[in-house]
Amino acid sequence: MRVRVRFAPSPTGSLHIGGVRTILYNYFMARQNQGAFVLRIEDTDQERFVASALDSIYDGLGWMGLDWDEGPREGGPHGPYVQSERLEIYARHAAELVADRAAYFCFCTKERLEQMRRAQQARGEITRYDRRCRNIDPAEAAERARTESHVVRLKVPEDGVIGIEDLVYGHVEWPLRAIEDQVLLKSDGFPTYQLAVVIDDHLMEISHVFRAEDWLPSTPKHLLVYRAFGWEVPPHAHLPNVLGPDGKKLSKRHGATAVSEFRDAGYLPEALANYLSLIGWSPATEEEVFSLEELVARWRIEHVQRANGRWDRERLDYFNGVWIRRLDDEELGRRLEPFLPAEWDRRVVRETIPLIRERIRTLAEASELIAFLFSDRVQYDPSLLVPKKRAPHEAVTALSRATVALRYLEPFAPPAIEQALGGVASDVEWSVRDLTLAVRAAVTGRKIGPPLYESIALLGRERALERLEGAQELLEAA
C-alpha cells in the first residue's frame, strides 16, 4: 500500500514549533517511503479562524525546506483540502449515519447542556451528555430537524471497551462508558473535528495517522466513527509532546514559539529541524547532527519515545552553531544578508565571514561583531584601553608606539601587523596579550571580537591610525 500521510493544522495562529516537530515526522515517513505528503487545513471552528494562518503555514514550511504533494494551493486528486470547502461531504456522511441509526439528531440547547453539566458536577458525577434525544422517534426527529436547530450525535455503545495498537504507545484501550455521545455535526452545519478527520483521512486514503499525543484520549471517538462507517482504521502513531522548560504546554510564556520568530532571530532551518527531530526520536546511535536528507533516511517510528520532551533553547543554540559552521563562505554570506544593514560594504562583509563563522551561534549575532568596521567612530569606556596592573600613561605610550609601527608598515596585512605589534609589545615590555587588549579596544571599541590583526587590516591603515590616535587623546583627556 502506498504511504500517504498528512499534516492537518488548524489555522488559528502562526505556525507553532511543536507543530513543526509533528510535521517533520510525517514528512520523514512520507519521503522515506516515496509516499505522498498531504496538507489539509482544518478550519471547522469558525470562531478561532485566523486569516493569516495559511500564509504562516506556507511561509514556515517553505522556509524549513519541507514540501508536500497535495494541499489547498497545489490541489490534488482528493480535494478540496480545506475542510470548510467540504461541508457537503460531511453533511452527506452524517446523514448516512443517521439513516443507519448509528447517529441521531439532538435538539438540546447549549443552555440545557450547560445546566446539565453543572448539575452533574454538583452531584459529583462525571459530566457527559445524558442522551435525552437519543430515543426520540427517528421519523419525528427527522421532521423536527427540518425546522429546529440541531446537531448530530454519535450513538456510543453503553458498554464494552475499544482499543488500538498504537505504533508508539502500544496497546491502549478505553472503557466505552467513559465516552459520551459525541457531536459530529454542529448546528452551524460544520463538522466537529472528530467527524471531519475520520472522513477526510478515509477519503484522502491516508495510510498512517501520525499526530501529537494530546490526541490520544480522543482516539476512541474516532475509532467509533470508523466503526460506524464500517471503514478500516489506518495505523495510528501518537507522538510525544514538546513541552516548555517547566514541563507545561509550550506557549508564548516560554518565549518564541512561532517558526517565523526563530527565522527572524537568526536560526537556521537545518538546526531547527535537527534539534526538533531529536526531541522524541533518537537514531539509537551516538550521532546527532543530521541534515533533512539524513533524517529522512534515518528516522524510524520504532525509535520514537513515549515520554514528553522539553524545550531547551541552549541545545538549539548549539545545533545552530554547528550548522552555521557547516556553511561555506558564500552560503553563510547569503544567510547573513537579511541581518546586516544594507549600507555596509558587502566586499568587506565577505572578508569577515571566515572570521566570525566560529563566533556566532545565531545569524543575528554577526552584525555587532563586525559593526566597528562600518561605523565612523567607535565609542567605549577609556578604561578598556588600560590593561590590569598598567597605568593610563603607559597605555598612551604603548598605543603611540603601535601607531608609529603601523604608520608605514608594508604590506598592511595580518602577518606584518602581528610582527609589528609583537615588536611594540617587547619594546614597552608588555605582554602581547596586554598590548592587543589595548589596541583592540582602541580600534574596535570592544573587549572581544574577531582576530585583531585581520580586523586591523580590514579596517584599513587610515582608520586604524585615526582610532589609535583618538584613543591616546581620550586617555590624556581623562
Place this chain on the structure above:
RNA sequence: GGCCCGUUCGUCUAGCGGCCCAGGACACCGCCCUCUCAAGGCGGAGACCACCGGUUCGAAUCCGGUACGGGCUACCA
C-alpha cells in the same frame, strides 16, 4: 472528580534480562591551544535508572501498586 499516557544525569537521550556499580550530547567546571572571544582537543563533576513490592540464578530492562508529572474530559482542534 473520571479516563488515558508518562517517569534513566538540570535538559535531550542510549539501553528492549546478564556486555550497565548505566553510554553519548547540551549546559556546567578544569586543562591544552591561543592576540580577545569563540571553535577545537583532553579531562571532570553530574542518574542510588521516581518509590515500594513481586517474578528470576540475575532487572534500568518483565509484572503489580503508590507517588509525581502531563494530556483529555466543549456544538475547540
